[in-house]
Amino acid sequence: MCSINEALEPSAEAQQKVQERFMIKNVKGTRDFLPGSLDLWHKVEDVARRVPALFGYQEIRTPIFEYTDLFKRGVGEGTDVVGKEMYVFDDKGGDSLTLRPELTAPVARAIQQENLLRAFPTLRLWYYGACFRYEQPQAGRYRQFQQLGAECIGSPNPESDAEIIMLGYSIFKELGVTDYTLNLNSLANLHCRTIYKKELLDYLTKHEADLSESSKKRMQTNPLRTLDSKDERDKEIVKNAPRILSYLDEESQRHFDAVQSILKACNVPYVINDTLVRGLDYYSHTVFEFTTKSLGTQDALGGGGRYDNLFEQIGGKATPGVGFGLGVDRIVLMLEKLEQSANKLESIWLISNEFSRELGAAVATTLRNRGYNVVTDVQRRSFKNQLTSASKAGASWALILGEDEVNSHSITIKNLNTSEQNSILLSEVQTYEF
Numbered sequence: 001m002c003s004i005n006e007a008l009e010p011s012a013e014a015q016q017k018v019q020e021r022f023m024i025k026n027v028k029g030t031r032d033f034l035p036g037s038l039d040l041w042h043k044v045e046d047v048a049r050r051v052p053a054l055f056g057y058q059e060i061r062t063p064i065f066e067y068t069d070l071f072k073r074g075v076g077e078g079t080d081v082v083g084k085e086m087y088v089f090d091d092k093g094g095d096s097l098t099l100r101p102e103l104t105a106p107v108a109r110a111i112q113q114e115n116l117l118r119a120f121p122t123l124r125l126w127y128y129g130a131c132f133r134y135e136q137p138q139a140g141r142y143r144q145f146q147q148l149g150a151e152c153i154g155s156p157n158p159e160s161d162a163e164i165i166m167l168g169y170s171i172f173k174e175l176g177v178t179d180y181t182l183n184l185n186s187l188a189n190l191h192c193r194t195i196y197k198k199e200l201l202d203y204l205t206k207h208e209a210d211l212s213e214s215s216k217k218r219m220q221t222n223p224l225r226t227l228d229s230k231d232e233r234d235k236e237i238v239k240n241a242p243r244i245l246s247y248l249d250e251e252s253q254r255h256f257d258a259v260q261s262i263l264k265a266c267n268v269p270y271v272i273n274d275t276l277v278r279g280l281d282y283y284s285h286t287v288f289e290f291t292t293k294s295l296g297t298q299d300a301l302g303g304g305g306r307y308d309n310l311f312e313q314i315g316g317k318a319t320p321g322v323g324f325g326l327g328v329d330r331i332v333l334m335l336e337k338l339e340q341s342a343n344k345l346e347s348i349w350l351i352s353n354e355f356s357r358e359l360g361a362a363v364a365t366t367l368r369n370r371g372y373n374v375v376t377d378v379q380r381r382s383f384k385n386q387l388t389s390a391s392k393a394g395a396s397w398a399l400i401l402g403e404d405e406v407n408s409h410s411i412t413i414k415n416l417n418t419s420e421q422n423s424i425l426l427s428e429v430q431t432y433e434f
């Protein structure tokens with residue numbers, strides 16, 4: 001039992017517990033990105049701005065929420081994304097709205113609404129933005145996540161499939177991510193796919209008793225999805241299931257062959273994965289996915305494919321398109337694993353005091369103009385405290401400007417990793433390489 005004093009004045013620990021219970025936290029599956037943790041995100045954002053432009057792609061931004069029907073009709077009611085994972089709500093006017101779970105349908109909606117294809121036969125667009133899916137959160141899977149995507153709209157030809165795949169490939173290359181496989185498959189045209197679906201369903205029906213419960217359900221809604229089931233029993237059955245690549249007609253085969261010829265000509269490595277079906281309903285012909293073995297079960301870094309019926313599904317004119325979405329959260333996890341954070345800019349702390357405040361600001365400006373990260377003291381702390389903060393912040397260099405340095409027109413350079421130090425003339429700051 002606690003004493004009267006303890007009851008009247010609860011311990012700091014007890015107070016903290018009570019406070020924690022009342023403190024509002026972030027929503028499950030969302031994350032705060034705190035200062036100092038964004039370098040790799042900036043790196044991806046920088047690549048997003050540079051690499052698609054090399055292929056003639058322009059940025060598009062669409063709203064975070066859309067009418068629910070856009071996704072129901074565009075992505076498909078039978079998909080997990082629409083059936084189970086969307087954040088749907090009625091607004092005060094009684095409209096059903098949905099936080100976007102992906103951006104292909106919104107981009108198609110915007111193109112059609114603004115009649116953007118009137119002026120250009122081909123639209124090349126890229127986007128970077130938040131998506132929302134109510135999934136069970138785990139490493140690499142979040143309820144709010146970022147996608148970097150691109151869509152090439154207006155061409156039915158395999159050149160555009162190859163172009164979009166090469167754009168994805170170039171983004172990974174530019175980021176230095178190499179530990180992944182590009183999986184390629186064809187879902188053929190509607191005619192072949194309908195024949196194949198029936199054959200697959202016949203086969204699955206024969207093995208229905210041994211399938212997992214979720215695959216039994218999928219047989220009714222979307223039998224193709226049983227092919228990428230992660231359940232071991234399903235995998236055994238799928239091994240002998242008919243394969244879509246045996247059902248391609250001449251048109252579908254020609255399209256698939258042409259995509260591969262261009263990828264080969266451009267030395268883009270890929271593997272044929274004839275069980276790759278993707279989770280969204282709008283695909284036909286080429287589908288692809290970038291997968292990695294280094295992130296556990298959330299192995300898809302991104303994926304996409306051709307969608308020639310999406311525009312009609314959402315009430316527009318028949319318009320061919322092909323694109324991809326990359327999961328930036330997963331790419332950042334890859335970059336962290338690669339320890340690319342070590343590649344961040346060399347950061348410098350400029351240590352000054354009352355003798356050198358203005359000179360310190362001028363030296364910092366010179367170095368920033370040369371592209372270095374420079375932090376200066378604004379708390380008027382002692383040299384010792386400034387140096388301790390610099391080390392704690394992971395800075396590589398401390399530049400010390402005290403009374404002696406000011407009098408001798410020099411500056412002391414301390415390597416914070418090795419503790420070695422030397423002195424250079426202030427005039428040399430213009431050219432010194434850290």
Ligand code: HAM
Pocket residue numbers: 101102103104133135140141142143144145146147149150151279280300301302303304305306307322323324325326327328329330
């Ligand atoms: P998706 O395969 O559904 O395709 O998503 C693309 C990528 O987004 C995934 O490969 C994954 O990296 C990432 N992602 C998906 N869900 C999550 C999550 N809960 N947490 C973290 N990352 C996630 C699409 O969205 C299509 N719109 C791609 C496309 C564009 N197809 C044609 N054009």
